[in-house]
Amino acid sequence: MKILVLLKQTFDTEAKISIEGGKISRSGVSMIINAYDEFAVEEALKIKESLGGEVTVISTGDDGVQDALRQALAMGADKAVLINPGTDDVDEFTTATILAKAVSGMEYDLILAGWRAVDDGSAQVAGRVAEILGIPIAKLAAKIDVEAGKATATCEIEGGTEVIEIPLPAIITAQKGLNEPRYPSMKGIMQAKKKPMDKKGLGDLGLDAGAVAAKVKVLSVSLPAARAAGKVFDGEPADTAAAVVKALREEAKVI
Amino acid sequence: MAKGIFVFAEVKDGKVKKVTYELLCAARKAANELGEEVCAVMAGKGVSGLAAALGEYGADKVFVAESDALEKFTTDAFTNVIGSILQEQQPSAFLLGFSIRGRDLAAQLAQRLGTGAASDCINIEVENGQLVFTRPIYAGKAIIKVTIPEARPAIATIRPNVLPIDAPAAGKTAEVVAVSANVGDVRQVIKDIVLQVSSRPELTEADIIVSGGRGMKGPENFPILETLADVVGAAVGASRAAVDAGWVPQSIQVGQTGKTVSPTLYIACGISGAIQHLAGMGSSKCIVAVNKDPEANIFKVADFGIVGDLFNVVPILTAEFKKILA
Numbered sequence: 001m002k003i004l005v006l007l008k009q010t011f012d013t014e015a016k017i018s019i020e021g022g023k024i025s026r027s028g029v030s031m032i033i034n035a036y037d038e039f040a041v042e043e044a045l046k047i048k049e050s051l052g053g054e055v056t057v058i059s060t061g062d063d064g065v066q067d068a069l070r071q072a073l074a075m076g077a078d079k080a081v082l083i084n085p086g087t088d089d090v091d092e093f094t095t096a097t098i099l100a101k102a103v104s105g106m107e108y109d110l111i112l113a114g115w116r117a118v119d120d121g122s123a124q125v126a127g128r129v130a131e132i133l134g135i136p137i138a139k140l141a142a143k144i145d146v147e148a149g150k151a152t153a154t155c156e157i158e159g160g161t162e163v164i165e166i167p168l169p170a171i172i173t174a175q176k177g178l179n180e181p182r183y184p185s186m187k188g189i190m191q192a193k194k195k196p197m198d199k200k201g202l203g204d205l206g207l208d209a210g211a212v213a214a215k216v217k218v219l220s221v222s223l224p225a226a227r228a229a230g231k232v233f234d235g236e237p238a239d240t241a242a243a244v245v246k247a248l249r250e251e252a253k254v255i
Numbered sequence: 256m257a258k259g260i261f262v263f264a265e266v267k268d269g270k271v272k273k274v275t276y277e278l279l280c281a282a283r284k285a286a287n288e289l290g291e292e293v294c295a296v297m298a299g300k301g302v303s304g305l306a307a308a309l310g311e312y313g314a315d316k317v318f319v320a321e322s323d324a325l326e327k328f329t330t331d332a333f334t335n336v337i338g339s340i341l342q343e344q345q346p347s348a349f350l351l352g353f354s355i356r357g358r359d360l361a362a363q364l365a366q367r368l369g370t371g372a373a374s375d376c377i378n379i380e381v382e383n384g385q386l387v388f389t390r391p392i393y394a395g396k397a398i399i400k401v402t403i404p405e406a407r408p409a410i411a412t413i414r415p416n417v418l419p420i421d422a423p424a425a426g427k428t429a430e431v432v433a434v435s436a437n438v439g440d441v442r443q444v445i446k447d448i449v450l451q452v453s454s455r456p457e458l459t460e461a462d463i464i465v466s467g468g469r470g471m472k473g474p475e476n477f478p479i480l481e482t483l484a485d486v487v488g489a490a491v492g493a494s495r496a497a498v499d500a501g502w503v504p505q506s507i508q509v510g511q512t513g514k515t516v517s518p519t520l521y522i523a524c525g526i527s528g529a530i531q532h533l534a535g536m537g538s539s540k541c542i543v544a545v546n547k548d549p550e551a552n553i554f555k556v557a558d559f560g561i562v563g564d565l566f567n568v569v570p571i572l573t574a575e576f577k578k579i580l581a
Contacts, residue, residue, distance in 0.1 A: 013511055013531055017396040024397060035512055092362075093371055118511060120392045122374040127330075127362025136442035137330055139359055142505070152446070156506060157328075158267065158355050158457060160450035164443050176512050177505040215371025215406040219387065222398050227537060230558035234549065237567040244543060244559045245575040252541045252558060254463075254520045255487070255579065 001053035001146065003044040004106065005077065006099055006113035006126060008034040009061060009068035013118055019221055023088075033068045036114025039174035042181040044112050045076045047146050054078045056106065060085055060098050066197060073192035074184030081106075081198045083205065091214035096128030098212055101205045104133060108169055110151060115140050115173040126173045136166040140175040257407035259344065260286045263337070263351040263360065264297040264309060264317065271305050273460050274352030274415040276312045281379050281418045282350055283313030288381040291347060294318060295429070298336050298436065300326035310429035312420070317429045318344070322436035327445045328356055332438035334363040340434055341368060346408045348386055350379075353412040354459070365410045371403040372410035375515070377417045377538070386411070394511040394534030415459045416517045417538065451506075458507060461490035463520045466509055466536070468494035470525020470546065470565055474502040479566070480524060483573040486580065492516065492536075494526045510535035522572075524565045528553030545569060 011017075012030045019025060033041065044055045057072040058081045059065050069080035083098050103111065116123035130137035142161065143154035152165045153172050166172075184192070202208055231247070233240035248255045260282040265272040275295070282293045295309045298320040306317040320336045337360060341349060349364070351357035353375040365372035378389035385402045388411050392399055403409035458464065465484040467477060477491070484491045492509040493502070509516055511531040521539035526532060528544070528551055536542070537556060544557035545565045554560040561568050 011393065013394070015393075017393050019397070024393070091371060092374075093366070096366060118394065120374075121394065122372075123358045124362040124365065124372055124374060127359065128366035131334075131363050131366035137363075138443060139330070140355065156355065157448070159453070160448065162445055162449070163447040165446050166443055170442075175505075176508075215403055216373060216401050217404050219400040219402055224391070224395060224398050224537075227542075227556045229555050230542075230560065232549070232554055232557075232560035232562060234562040237561075237563050237571045240561045240563060241568055241571040241575050244561055245572065245579055247559055248520065248541070248543070249579055252520075254541045255576070 001047060001051045001110065002108045003047060003053060003055045004103060004108045004111045005037065005040050005044050005055065005057045005072065006111065006129065007037040007041065007057050007059045007068060007072060008117045009059065009065045010034040010117055010119040017223065019223060022221060024221060031064065031067060033071055034114050034117045036116060036174055038181040039176065039178045040112035040114050041072045041075055041077060042179045043144055043174060046179065051146065056081060058099060058102055060095050069197060070192050071184060073195045074188040075182055076188060079196045079198070081200065083200045085212060086202055087209065089214055091216040092122050092124035092128060093215045094212045096125045096132060098205065098207065099125065100129045100132035101207055103129065110146060110168055111171040113171065113173050115175055126171055130171045135169050135171060137171045138164045138166050139173045141172050142175050142177040144172055144178070257345045257347040259292045259294050259346040261341065261344070261346040261349045261408065262293065262295045263357055264295040265352055265354060265356060266297065266299050266302050266305060269301070272352065272354065274354060274413070276420045277415065277418040278350045278352060278413055279309060279312040279314055280421045281413065285379055285381050285386060289384065292316065294346065296337055296340050298325050298333055303431070306431045307428040310427040311423035311425060314429040316432055318432050318434050320434050320436035322438060324438040325436060329441050329443040329445065330359055330363060331441040331443055333360055334367065335439035336436050338364055338367050339437065341408060349408040349410045351412050353414050358412050361410055361412045368408065370406035370408060370410055372412070373401050373403065374412050376411050376413050379411070395537050396534070414515065414517065455484060456488070456490045458490045458492055458514050459516055461518050463487050463489035464492045464516055464518045465489045465522045465524065466492035466494065466526060467497055467524050468526030469496035471497055471502065477503060479569050483569055483576070486573050486576050494532045523553050524569055526553055527551050528556065
């Protein structure tokens with residue numbers, strides 16, 4: 001079973017966001033594997049452990065993204081591929097076009113990815129890649145079973161779950177609850193340093209800046225207005241509860 | 256030339272989802288400024304009867320694809336059917352809810368039509384003849400405004416429960432256009448569907464949410480929140496701490512790795528207010544917090560806070576709501 005994992009490096013979810021020169025500042029921010037992609041890496045490793053095969057992690061971005069890929073290698077992935085788009089002006093179309101092109105030159109049975117990234121939260125790239133490659137997709141999986149030629153995924157739907165069967169090759173996106181990602185072992189970290197990291201540019205994939213140019217243009221970036229603290233009631237529950245319910249009706253007018 | 260603002264009319268359990276009305280009202284305002292039509296796209300089995308009434312919320316036309324093969328939602332069938340309608344009609348924009356189905360289709364359709372998509376938007380404006388979308392990123396820690404200058408249709412998914420619904424124009428009907436529903440090759444086979452039976456509203460569409468965190472101390476205590484929820488007609492949510500402890504299912508987690516909600520009233524009980532929770536509910540219109548710890552972070556964002564033991568406070572809150580709502 002050859003499994004590919006689409007992985008994004010993101011800001012740590014605890015990171016404080018600041019703006020510099022009209023853009024989100026990256027200085028002083030610690031970077032992590034997108035939380036949902038980490039579930040995808042873990043699931044790929046578990047499938048490999050039960051069925052055998054190979055796990056390749058793929059990402060786009062500059063050299064800094066190697067850290068996230070190395071971490072996935074330290075968890076147990078076999079190979080990494082990093083494509084540098086050569087620009088920061090990327091959108092979901094850009095990323096999906098690059099990933100799909102890189103993937104189309106590889107052998108695979110299954111592609112896994114997080115259902116969204118915790119930074120821009122778009123939830124688009126995996127779907128777009130499926131569309132470009134012409135392969136089926138199942139999204140928001142909390143359980144995945146793989147057997148010969150097909151995968152069965154238990155996926156979140158509104159108000160419940162559904163079990164979807166899709167033929168392989170296919171893409172499945174990971175939802176929280178799929179598994180508990182492992183921590184890399186010391187041995188894994190040492191081995192990761194020697195595992196292949198294939199770095200490419202757009203030209204190596206037969207792409208150019210025009211072919212991947214972003215369709216979405218960012219006009220402005222700002223920080224949200226801070227929410228002002230309101231009234232805090234301290235005292236006997238009978239008094240405080242009554243006061244808040246009264247305020248909800250008379251001041252806030254929400255009840 | 257691409258023309259018309261199209262809206263995905265999402266139907267669930269034989270009813271049009273609320274976010275559809277939010278989309279139609281926003282589309283109507285933008286279309287009036289641009290001098291364009293508003294059209295809805297509806298697909299499913301037994302949905303045709305719901306189409307004409309979308310006129311009350313601003314739809315001029317509704318394209319309806321009706322088929323037995325659309326009874327269950329699958330990514331392929333809905334992408335194929337709606338994709339053909341969009342390819343045929345060439346709209347300037349296509350809006351969907353950032354619901355599970357809406358965002359699923361938005362990704363597939365945006366790529367199929369070779370266009371851009373702005374996800375999880377909280378506002379739409381018209382500037383210089385272009386739609387400008389406002390969207391929170393980094394779980395609401397930053398806000399960006401984006402546009403899709405050239406590619407058409409400009410696709411956007413809109414966060415449910417944020418945009419206003421205008422008073423419907425009673426009796427106004429939209430023109431209903433039946434279109435062929437060629438679902439094509441559907442590769443997802445739905446083997447089973449398990450729905451949690453609940454009389455409470457869906458979390459992302461609820462007007463009121465009662466949420467519990469670590470302070471709930473265990474799953475056996477959630478019924479006190481459920482009782483409050485039922486008195487005020489609320490959905491029940493939870494923080495990551497409560498979900499990770501295994502007390503309640505992941506599907507009700509509110510926060511950066513859970514659902515993003517924007518209710519009119521959010522009642523946080525025993526929730527400290529970690530940044531990752533605030534990210535999921537910070538856009539609530541009014542926040543009430545109940546927490547023992549007067550220093551809890553949640554009080555920094557709450558409109559009304561009660562310092563006290565939730566096990567004492569919540570039952571009294573429930574009784575007070577009951578009185579006022581009687």
